[in-house]
Every structure is written in C-alpha cells, then in structure tokens.
Amino acid sequence: MLIKKRDLYLHQLIAYRDTPLIKVITGIRRCGKSMLLELWKQELLSSGVPAKNIIHINFESMQFDNIRDYRALYFLVEKQLQSTRNYLMLDEIQQVIDWQKAVNALMVDKDIDIYITGSNDNLLSSELSTLITGRYVEIKMFPLSFKEFLDFKELEKGLSQQENFDSYIKYGSMPAVSSLPLDGQVIANFLQGIYNTVILKDVIQRNVVKDTMLLESVLHYLMQNIGSLFSSKKVSEACSIGSRKTNLEAVEEYLYMFEQAFVIYKAEQFDIKKNLINPNLAKYYIVDTGIWHAILGYHALTTSVLIENIVYLELLRRNFEVFVGKLDSKEITFIANRHDLQMYVQVMATCSDETLLTEKLASLKEVNGTSKKLILTLDCDTLPTIEGVVVKNVLDFLLE
Structure with a gap:
C-alpha cells in the first residue's frame, strides 16, 4: 500500500x-x-x-x-x-x-x-x-493541511485552485476522505462515524458523562458559533432549557473534555494595550470543517468563518501559539506567537468591501513594534504592502 x-x-x-x-x-x-x-x-x-x-x-x-x-x-x-x-x-x-x-x-x-x-x-x-x-x-498532529489535501486527493483535472479549496472546506481534511468517492452523503456518513466515536467513546465513556444531552448541546452551540467571542457563562445560558438552568461548572468541564479529545481548539482573548490574557473570553474552532458540515448540514455558514477556522488550524500546525487580539474596541482576528516570529493576522473572505478593508488595515497600523502584519482574504491576489501591512490571498498563505 x-x-x-x-x-x-x-x-x-x-x-x-x-x-x-x-x-x-x-x-x-x-x-x-x-x-x-x-x-x-x-x-x-x-x-x-x-x-x-x-x-x-x-x-x-x-x-x-x-x-x-x-x-x-x-x-x-x-x-x-x-x-x-x-x-x-x-x-x-x-x-x-x-x-x-x-x-x-x-x-x-x-x-x-x-x-x-x-x-x-x-x-x-x-x-x-x-x-x-x-x-x-x-x-x-492535525488533519490534512490544504497543501497536504492537494497531495492526497485524486483531484479532477481542470479544477481551479479555488474549486479545490471549496472541496477542502466542504468535505474537510481527514486523510481517509481522500480515498472516498466525492459524494456528500458518503463522506458525511464517514465523518458522522468519527464524530460519534469521539463523542461516545473518547468523551462520554471515558469521563463517565451523565448528562449526555447537555454535552451534545454544548458542542452544537460551539459549532454553530465558530469564530464568535463568548464566555463559558454565555454557553451555559444558551444551553439552558426553559426553567432548567444549566450548571456552569458542568459546561466548563464539557468544554475541557472536548479540548482533551481534540474536537475543539480554544483561542483566548489577548488585550494588546493591557498586555494580558482575558481568561473569561475566547473563541472556539472545530478540528475539521468537514465534520462541521456533516453534523450541521451542507449549507453555507459564512465563508469567512470557515476560512478563519482553517487559518487558525494552519497557524497551530506551524507551531504558533494563537490568541484573539483586542485593541480598544477593535478586534484583530489572530495574534500568532512563535519563538522566532510574531504575527498580527486579519482574516476576511473578501476585500471588495473597501470600508471593511480600511478598518482591518487601520487596526493593524495601530499595533506598535516590528511584528509581521498580515491580511488574508480569498477573493483578491496579493497586493503591494500597505504601510507595513501585507495583503495576501489566503490560498497563497496556505500553500507557502
């Protein structure tokens, strides 16, 4: 073989x-x-x-x-x-x-x-x-990067890089997917099996979880709110049903269990001006966008959120410690720290919205120091550096 x-x-x-x-x-x-x-x-x-x-x-x-x-x-x-x-x-x-x-x-x-x-x-x-x-x-170890996905997958001739990336977002990055027919239902069944194995075997059984309904509600909430900043208290409130209030400690335990099973990854908020981590606010990302689609259905969330998820995992693959940046009332998608490099990264699906692009650029310009500043976007080619900020197509970044 x-x-x-x-x-x-x-x-x-x-x-x-x-x-x-x-x-x-x-x-x-x-x-x-x-x-x-x-x-x-x-x-x-x-x-x-x-x-x-x-x-x-x-x-x-x-x-x-x-x-x-x-x-x-x-x-x-x-x-x-x-x-x-x-x-x-x-x-x-x-x-x-x-x-x-x-x-x-x-x-x-x-x-x-x-x-x-x-x-x-x-x-x-x-x-x-x-x-x-x-x-x-x-x-x-993580599932396949986009570069690995292109190497693994028996890609159809004539497809553009963008079309390959669309498949990567939709069907995900588990290595075995590359050997399956390019059929949404077949792949969804396979990924659903992984999901069930991880949840039932690696989380529920090993941790002797009693409230399995709450546990799955917590995970579904996280998956439906990828890229949103929230606290464990907010998760607890969102998962409460009617007069039944969810136990905050139980929710925090379940969040930790999912991290332990490598289902989700947590990016805490870092206040740039105060130079400290806010332990109460974080974003969560799913280990594989294919699993996300298999559980929630093959429909469009917002492309920018799934791209953000993919960029986050890529930064982890490259051995960065990753935070969500806070600069006064503004947000920087990621602060990525490694022993040899610090990067401030803004992720956006499109750069055609000039107002949004201007806002992203402005927040990066406010950051002091010599750190690398980067905007990653999907629908435009790499642009000339703008006042120290590099605007790059996300596919170019993923294939570096």
Whole structure:
C-alpha cells in the first residue's frame, strides 16, 4: 500500500530520533497517527535499521487484544528486544491500563527509542507532565493541511485552485476522505462515524458523562458559533432549557473534555494595550470543517468563518501559539506567537468591501513594534504592502 507522506511530522520525528525522550504523537482519531508510524518505520528501515530491531504494536489490532495491562506490555516488548538499539512504536496506547509504568520502565531498563500515539485525555499535555515527567516531547498532529489535501486527493483535472479549496472546506481534511468517492452523503456518513466515536467513546465513556444531552448541546452551540467571542457563562445560558438552568461548572468541564479529545481548539482573548490574557473570553474552532458540515448540514455558514477556522488550524500546525487580539474596541482576528516570529493576522473572505478593508488595515497600523502584519482574504491576489501591512490571498498563505 502506498502511504502518502506527512513531511511536517516526519521531519519532527527525524529531529528527535535517538534522543532520551519519549516521542508522543497526539491528535483526534483518524487524523493520520497510525499512518505516521508506518512512515516512520519505512524511514528507519531505509536508514539501515534492521527490521527485527523495530517493534510495532497497534492496540486496535486483535493480535494484541490480550495486552491490557502494563506488565503484559513490558514482557511482550522485552521478549522481542535485540542486543543493539531498538525502536518501539505503540499505537493507541490508551488501551493499556497504566501504560506509563511500562514505558517508563523500558526507558530506564533498555536501549530503546520509544514512539507512542493516542487519541484522548490520557495523552494530553496536562496528563503527560505527571505520567512521564521530563521524559517526553509532544508532537501535535492535525488533519490534512490544504497543501497536504492537494497531495492526497485524486483531484479532477481542470479544477481551479479555488474549486479545490471549496472541496477542502466542504468535505474537510481527514486523510481517509481522500480515498472516498466525492459524494456528500458518503463522506458525511464517514465523518458522522468519527464524530460519534469521539463523542461516545473518547468523551462520554471515558469521563463517565451523565448528562449526555447537555454535552451534545454544548458542542452544537460551539459549532454553530465558530469564530464568535463568548464566555463559558454565555454557553451555559444558551444551553439552558426553559426553567432548567444549566450548571456552569458542568459546561466548563464539557468544554475541557472536548479540548482533551481534540474536537475543539480554544483561542483566548489577548488585550494588546493591557498586555494580558482575558481568561473569561475566547473563541472556539472545530478540528475539521468537514465534520462541521456533516453534523450541521451542507449549507453555507459564512465563508469567512470557515476560512478563519482553517487559518487558525494552519497557524497551530506551524507551531504558533494563537490568541484573539483586542485593541480598544477593535478586534484583530489572530495574534500568532512563535519563538522566532510574531504575527498580527486579519482574516476576511473578501476585500471588495473597501470600508471593511480600511478598518482591518487601520487596526493593524495601530499595533506598535516590528511584528509581521498580515491580511488574508480569498477573493483578491496579493497586493503591494500597505504601510507595513501585507495583503495576501489566503490560498497563497496556505500553500507557502
């Protein structure tokens, strides 16, 4: 089987190879984590590592169904170890009870380089810090970027880049979608299955959620209000039914659960003039616009909101920490911080509205400093830099 490359993540694994760190690959189910381990296995083999020195265990396979506790895992691996450097890949490790005890012990006892994947709250940054303290690096994996989508998808000849982007927005970025017929109902059924698996398995069952109706109401509210700034209190009020008031603490727990399952991502508001984060206000974005369409239907929301969602995820892929900017009464879509770069980004579907374009430009001009200032829009080509602000077509940005 031909496996498409995910170079963004493969390069990270190459950089961390043979370091004394456990490589932890996290992300929503079906975003390509198992595929990445297969790619990594091929990379190791091509670099001269003997096949017998590579141990690959996928806990979703019936072959390993009996391995459900850390002792069984430790002894299974120990039997296969060679006298020279070993490479261990553990796929969907959360299936094993107290898996971290086996992984920590193997790191201490054996000459081994370890790579693990998982899809839920057992493999979040907040949990990892207590499970494998100081011994890991997290590689956060997302569904396909637009550039990867073009590489994966068997695209019809003669389609424009814009038409391909329309498909990307509508059908989403899960790798398996590229192998499905370009049929809305077929793809919707597949994505609905992912949604149900994540909600029912990774959220409801693992967190023993009792009020499942409220949990789904919270998620639907988030999906219907992508790109809107609100507080958890507002979510709670919106999900109250008649005289039945929703418990604010429960809503905050559910929001956190969805983040843990990589269903939603949170961008907090940052007040530029006060130089501080407002912990009470945030925007939420969905991991995949295809899932959004599959759940809410194939109808137009506002294109600008879905583009904003896609740009937000792209910034995360590029290792930026992303906030929503506040400048007095004005908003800057994103403040993106990375160790080597800070960007202020405005996202708008069209630049034909001169009044809106002027407002977006004005807010960026007010920002002091030497940070990069960028307007991303869909319906015009890159324009000359205007007083330090670059206006760029969003497709050009996504394909950089």
